[in-house]
Amino acid sequence: MDEFKYHYQYPHPAVTTDCVIFGFDGTRLNVLLIERGIEPYKGHWAFPGGFIRMDETCEQCARRELLEETGLSTAYMRQFHSFSSVDRDPRERVITIAYYALVRLSEVTGGDDATRAQWFALDEVPALAFDHDLILRRATTELRKQIHFEPIGFELLPEQFTMKQLQHLYEAVLDVKFDRRNFYNKMLHLGLLAEQPETLARANHRDAKLYRFNPESYAELKQKGFRLEF
Amino acid sequence: MDEFKYHYQYPHPAVTTDCVIFGFDGTRLNVLLIERGIEPYKGHWAFPGGFIRMDETCEQCARRELLEETGLSTAYMRQFHSFSSVDRDPRERVITIAYYALVRLSEVTGGDDATRAQWFALDEVPALAFDHDLILRRATTELRKQIHFEPIGFELLPEQFTMKQLQHLYEAVLDVKFDRRNFYNKMLHLGLLAEQPETLARANHRDAKLYRFNPESYAELKQKGFRLEF
DNA sequence: TCAAAAGTGTTCGCTATACACCCATGG
DNA sequence: CCATGGGTGTATAGCGAACACTTTTGA
Numbered sequence A, B: 001m002d003e004f005k006y007h008y009q010y011p012h013p014a015v016t017t018d019c020v021i022f023g024f025d026g027t028r029l030n031v032l033l034i035e036r037g038i039e040p041y042k043g044h045w046a047f048p049g050g051f052i053r054m055d056e057t058c059e060q061c062a063r064r065e066l067l068e069e070t071g072l073s074t075a076y077m078r079q080f081h082s083f084s085s086v087d088r089d090p091r092e093r094v095i096t097i098a099y100y101a102l103v104r105l106s107e108v109t110g111g112d113d114a115t116r117a118q119w120f121a122l123d124e125v126p127a128l129a130f131d132h133d134l135i136l137r138r139a140t141t142e143l144r145k146q147i148h149f150e151p152i153g154f155e156l157l158p159e160q161f162t163m164k165q166l167q168h169l170y171e172a173v174l175d176v177k178f179d180r181r182n183f184y185n186k187m188l189h190l191g192l193l194a195e196q197p198e199t200l201a202r203a204n205h206r207d208a209k210l211y212r213f214n215p216e217s218y219a220e221l222k223q224k225g226f227r228l229e230f
Numbered sequence C: 001t002c003a004a005a006a007g008t009g010t011t012c013g014c015t016a017t018a019c020a021c022c023c024a025t026g027g
Numbered sequence D: 001c002c003a004t005g006g007g008t009g010t011a012t013a014g015c016g017a018a019c020a021c022t023t024t025t026g027a
Helices: A058-070 A132-149 A163-174 A180-190 A215-223 B058-070 B132-149 B163-174 B180-190 B215-223
Strands: A006-008 A014-024 A029-035 A049-051 A076-083 A094-102 A116-121 A193-200 A208-213 B006-008 B014-024 B029-035 B049-051 B076-083 B094-102 B116-121 B193-200 B208-213
Touching: A014 A058, A014 A132, A029 A058, A049 A058, A058 A076, A058 A094, A076 A132, A076 B076, A094 A132, A094 B094, A132 A163, A163 A180, A163 A208, A180 A193, B014 B058, B014 B132, B029 B058, B049 B058, B058 B076, B058 B094, B076 B132, B094 B132, B132 B163, B163 B180, B163 B208, B180 B193
Parallel strands: A014 A094, B014 B094
Antiparallel strands: A006 B006, A014 A029, A014 A049, A029 A116, A076 A094, A193 A208, B014 B029, B014 B049, B029 B116, B076 B094, B193 B208
């Protein structure tokens, strides 16, 4: 019985997708890692990923992995780079198409039990399997680039959030500090936020207003040639 | 004799790279297309591209194609997206990793004679083979995004250029018009241009100053946290 | 009444924009 | 001397950055 039953006239690389899943814990940016149960790199941490099927696109493949590990069937997801070093996988030639996903930590469920998954703060990520260190660095820089000009930060926050939470998010992703008052002013004047009727009661403090991202306003502004920037 | 001598346990897609080669003719942005000599899409125009070898990275593969078609061994080149629709190639499952290159038209030589290659202005590109229409649209939007924030426009101009040429380039790529005086001021104050001793003699007009892009200045500014923007 | 965080406005300086004049060249 | 494009400066408005005070809440 021949296990190698797929024949080609020319050599073909294997193709995988890998998925860098970002979450925000209120203070720091986190990524979801899987502990590998098999060789190569058994026991090392890596991004969720897997071989592409012949009947699915890369995006479908990446979404399948996201679903398996987070229970989420929808989330913001973006292809950011393909990695093709000849020796990046010791088994065979493997080219990977990498995505990053932005998820709300509160919505993440365990995923299937077969794999050990764990969130790591960006600055506490251990050495990773394969070339995943490189993939993480690239994912982070691409995310930063993108958040400068597109309102994707909201994908990491609950539907309703306070101004302070939003500020902390931007500070965590961009690794900068903003003046609180200027941040409030800028955000409100952009016209992308809808003030919510509810407020968030805080112990010992004044209640905080809750906001929601308003995609319609953004679509409208974008059509008028408006360019968001941070 | 078995022609299908490469065996795998699981099905593998074929992987290609495609290369959108941009050039600037002084007025409009152009792309280099190849007329396909074989099926599928025989007689249709397509981007230079080909199957990846087992001993080269995608970037090396794309550069190989660039060299074959333009004679250029160095040029600005950027991977911008991978395309993986299941039916994008009728022969077999093919995933392509797409690059765009920015070249100086003056430096392009014929490439090898085997293929018929031709420059097309962006707005005169015919219907393309495979999903190359989609690839072109994506390449164009990515190029526009990138030129907003990185000084890559110079890659499309001769080493020495006049302010007017530079303005025309930006206008062609971004599809906007700039006020000539404001464009001059902004460019000069950015500090990215080195004024050249030579001038360009123009018939019937005053000579034009020639400039050169100064990568050192840019590196210096970038390190200081300066963000370029158009 | 105090501590800690929320909410709001004003001033200032820079930069993008709109706009006008003089210069150099060839015919 | 004139037509054509090259080169430079100025006035204004709008936006981002720096910055201070008041409000609310629970202890």
